[in-house]
Amino acid sequence: MENLQKLAKIAFASEFSFYLKAHQFHWNVEGMFFESLHTLFGRIYEEVYGSIDEFAEKIRSLDTYMPGSYTRFSMLTQIEDETEMLDGKQMVQELLKDNEKLKIIFKKLFEVAEAAGEHGFSDFVAARIDAHDKHGWQLKATLK
Numbered sequence: 001m002e003n004l005q006k007l008a009k010i011a012f013a014s015e016f017s018f019y020l021k022a023h024q025f026h027w028n029v030e031g032m033f034f035e036s037l038h039t040l041f042g043r044i045y046e047e048v049y050g051s052i053d054e055f056a057e058k059i060r061s062l063d064t065y066m067p068g069s070y071t072r073f074s075m076l077t078q079i080e081d082e083t084e085m086l087d088g089k090q091m092v093q094e095l096l097k098d099n100e101k102l103k104i105i106f107k108k109l110f111e112v113a114e115a116a117g118e119h120g121f122s123d124f125v126a127a128r129i130d131a132h133d134k135h136g137w138q139l140k141a142t143l144k
């Protein structure tokens, strides 16, 4: 159970970092493809942001407290911060790479939750994998 709680917090902090990065890209993207990338990043950050409250409350149901500070998030997240200004294509590439990393984290979390008999929790995690599959498809298609 302790392993599940720890991994859940790592996944949460990583998801939050991913949300923030997609939102930052939505704000700062420039160039000929501004409109479509601004919209794509907007759709991604809104979907991820829409999941985080339920995610946090599911983790609370595992009888542990939620990290909720940038200090704690930076200790837990597996998604690297981006502080440089990227061009649109680099933004899509980076988000796709982060999305792949998140899928690996969520798949591991799913296995650990199943092994712990936390089927309600793993059901939520499976839905996150589904959502990130969709984000991955759209990011990949954008790069072609």
Ligand SMILES: [Fe+2]
Binding pocket: 026, 042
């Ligand atoms: Fe906006």
